[in-house]
Amino acid sequence: MTRELTCIGCPMGCELTVEIENGEAVSVTGNTCKIGENYAKTEVSAPVRTVTTTALTEEGKPVPVKTAGNIPKGKIFEVVDAVKGVKVKLPVKTGEVILADAAGTGVDVIATKTVS
Numbered sequence: 001m002t003r004e005l006t007c008i009g010c011p012m013g014c015e016l017t018v019e020i021e022n023g024e025a026v027s028v029t030g031n032t033c034k035i036g037e038n039y040a041k042t043e044v045s046a047p048v049r050t051v052t053t054t055a056l057t058e059e060g061k062p063v064p065v066k067t068a069g070n071i072p073k074g075k076i077f078e079v080v081d082a083v084k085g086v087k088v089k090l091p092v093k094t095g096e097v098i099l100a101d102a103a104g105t106g107v108d109v110i111a112t113k114t115v116s
């Protein structure tokens with residue numbers, strides 16, 4: 001079977017065609033670079049994403065955050081819910097961990113902006 005994907009590796013958004021056998025990508029076409037091939041292979045076997053969202057301080061001030069790495073796509077909502085349960089203590093610096101091992105993914109959620 002084949003699957004059509006749009007690469008999210010950069011703003012070019014190359015249209016990819018992936019040949020799949022037994023749940024694994026056996027060939028990828030339409031990519032301009034290796035990132036697209038790697039994205040397509042991961043997307044058909046074990047899709048992952050970096051999540052960006054906003055946490056709140058104890059005072060209700062927004063702090064932009066993101067996962068420090070990719071997490072399984074199926075865990076996105078769990079991670080976002082876990083971030084909602086955090087009350088960040090100020091001041092917070094860029095890169096500071098605001099939630100360790102988010103939703104059991106082994107990936108931390110970190111601040112992407114210094115807020116004082």
Ligand code: SF4
Nearest residue numbers: 007009010013014036
């Ligand atoms: S295949 Fe390469 S050039 Fe095309 S969208 Fe993906 S990262 Fe960008």
